[in-house]
Amino acid sequence: MKNGKAAFTLPGVLADIPTHYCPGCQHGVAQRLVAECLDELALSEKAICIGSIGCSVFIYNYLKVDSVEAPHGRAPAVATGVKRARPEAAVFTYQGDGDLASIGMAETMHCANRGERVTIVFVNNTVYGMTGGQMAPTTMVGQRTTTCPGGRCADNEGEPIKMTEIIASLGGTAYAARVAVDSVKHVRAAKKAVRRAFEAPLNNLGLGFVEILATCPTNWKMTPVQANKRISEELIPYFPLGTYKNLMGEQAAEGTEVEG
């Protein structure tokens, strides 16, 4: 039915090439949502992507925008420099939880606290994916990883860090939300949140932050379908979805409701 109207089209800014991700890894969905928002907001020519370290590192292969690769965890610091040197650019980072919540915690918090006009897309899969499944700050209590083979123990390693709540509490943040991409309904809601996270700095209100809960079937030692179920059964009860801060007001927020 190729003569018919397409019910689904890939955004033009997304490179249509095979990804390096494992089967069922939701980085693919996350980066597609970013690409769709870049297309809708017509940012492909003025966007500058700051890559991070981890499985998210190859974002520069998949998005056809100018990119800078940052040292581990320092993407928000690099984004700060890029944005201040090129204020007209739409600057965003694409980071995983090992990068953003661990080694990059200081850079992330100070970037948000200063209210840099950048967007942070944070893909949280509760584990260090690329390096082989070590415990991350967001690893769930009881979750087995290679560095906590008996499961994360709250007494020794503490509770998983809730980054969106932390970022939302900082003064420079204009928009902070947590979304998931485990169901069609959640994917549609995630798209709106990513779009608002891009709109907040474009409207000169402050930092836009969106946390996307994603699976890592390989390091969770699960099938993709089991891993996807874990999102709704284990992760969402601890990491509640929702908008934690939105300075754009109802009018701006309603404007994005049009997009399905």
Add this chain to the structure above:
Amino acid sequence: MMRPVEFREDRCKGCALCMTVCPGEIITMSSRFNTSGYKVVEVRDEVVEECTSCAACALICPDYAVSVWRKPAKAKKGETADVHAG
């Protein structure tokens, strides 16, 4: 045969997430392997008419392996639209 949904078998990694979201449950795992060694999903010819072009499979697919097209509502309407467009 006109198919409203097609899978790019070279992209499919057989994660089966599309099978879990299809409202008609018409997507099944095939017995074929692609060149990367992954089993690929398929919609069999006998159930492909049940596809409603909802594109849920395309939205959940992490590997952009699904293409979905809307079905023309009626053949006559399609012809009329073409005349106006021309």
